[in-house]
Amino acid sequence: MSLVDTVLPSDQIQVVEAIDDWQQAVKQAGEPLLQREFITQKYIQSMIDSVQEHGPYMVIADYFALLHARxxxxxxxxxMSLLVVKEPVDMLDKPVKIFLVLAAKDSQSHLESLQSIMTIFMDTKNYQIILEGNKSEIVELFNEGGNKK
Structure with a gap:
């Protein structure tokens, strides 16, 4: 089973040219999960509130925000869902292009899928492919579990 089938289906991956602000990016990134009722509006608002309260701590690497709430x-x-914005979005003085939403039901069960996703992001070549924002290449990358030829 590929990550696309299980963790990050292609219809939960979005690529856009630009977005107005980070709050809009959070809403847009969570939209595929909201439409499937995997999360509620409350979860999206909690992610926004968390950044407003604690700062841009969710920006864990250059241009990369791992969005989550309790x-x-x-x-x-x-x-999970993924939003790639080709023009960097300012998240409290941190430029972000990749918004990965992690919706966890508890503090443990998501760790394995998060680990497999992060393995892809931590590979420099893969990261560059994601940053470039070509959706079919991104889907292919997750489909192959990061082993892009």
């Missing part, structure tokens, strides 16, 4: 609150099904 596990379980507003999460109906463990899931």
């Amino acid at each position: 596990p379980g609150e507003g999460v109906n099904q463990q899931s």
Whole structure:
């Protein structure tokens, strides 16, 4: 089973040219999960509130934000979605192009899928492919579990 089938289906991956602000990016990134009722509006608002309260701590690498809120609150099904914005979005003085939403039902069950996803992001070549924002290449990357030829 590929990551695309299980953790990050292609219809939960979005690529856009630009977005107005980071709050809009958070909403847009969570939209595929909201439409499937994997998360509620409360979860999206919690992610925004968390950044407003604690600063841009979710920006964990250059241009990369791992968006999340407290596990379980507003999460109906463990899931992830990805938004790549070609023009960097300012998240409290941190430029971000990659918004990965992690919706966890509890503090443990998501760790394995997060680890497999992060393995892809930590590879420099893969990271560059994601940053470039070609959706079919990104889907292919996750489909192959990061082993792009």
